[in-house]
Amino acid sequence: MGLPQADHAYQPDxxxxxxxxxxxxxxxxxxISHEGRLMILCHLVSGEKSVTELEELLSxxxxxxxxxxxxxxxxxxxxxxxxxxxxxxxLADDRPRRMLETIHELFCK
Numbered sequence: 001m002g003l004p005q006a007d008h009a010y011q012p013d014x015x016x017x018x019x020x021x022x023x024x025x026x027x028x029x030x031x032i033s034h035e036g037r038l039m040i041l042c043h044l045v046s047g048e049k050s051v052t053e054l055e056e057l058l059s060x061x062x063x064x065x066x067x068x069x070x071x072x073x074x075x076x077x078x079x080x081x082x083x084x085x086x087x088x089x090x091l092a093d094d095r096p097r098r099m100l101e102t103i104h105e106l107f108c109k
Contacts, residue, residue: 003066009046010065024064027075028075028077028095028099031071031072031074031075031077032067032070032077032096032099035074036060036064036065036068037068038100038103039057039058039076039089040054040058040065040068040069040072040078040089041072041078041091041096041099041100042100043057043058044078044089044090044091044096045091045096045097045100047090048088048089048090049088049089049090050086050088050089051066051069051086051087051088051089052085052086054069054089069089072089076092076093077091077092077093077095077096078090078091078092078096079091079092
């Protein structure tokens with residue numbers, strides 16, 4: 001599947017759809033543009049983690065981890081689950097995993 005190319009043949013509805021998609025993509029990219037959020041997503045690829053586990057894995061304070069999780073939750077990238085006093089997070093869908101695979105391919109080989 002190729003990328004769409006904006007040209008003069010596009011109808012106003014097509015351009016509006018492209019703008020909507022660009023806005024969604026931009027929000028997604030902003031959400032993952034912080035190394036802390038990116039690291040959280042990397043850790044969640046292997047499965048659900050508690051906030052405490054993420055604090056330990058990231059060597060970060062609870063406030064910092066919670067702030068980054070809040071942004072990821074706002075963008076619909078992670079989902080919380082409460083179990084007593086503990087809150088667990090998991091990936092909301094496959095988008096972060098696919099994005100991390102692409103980043104790995106581009107920057108880690």
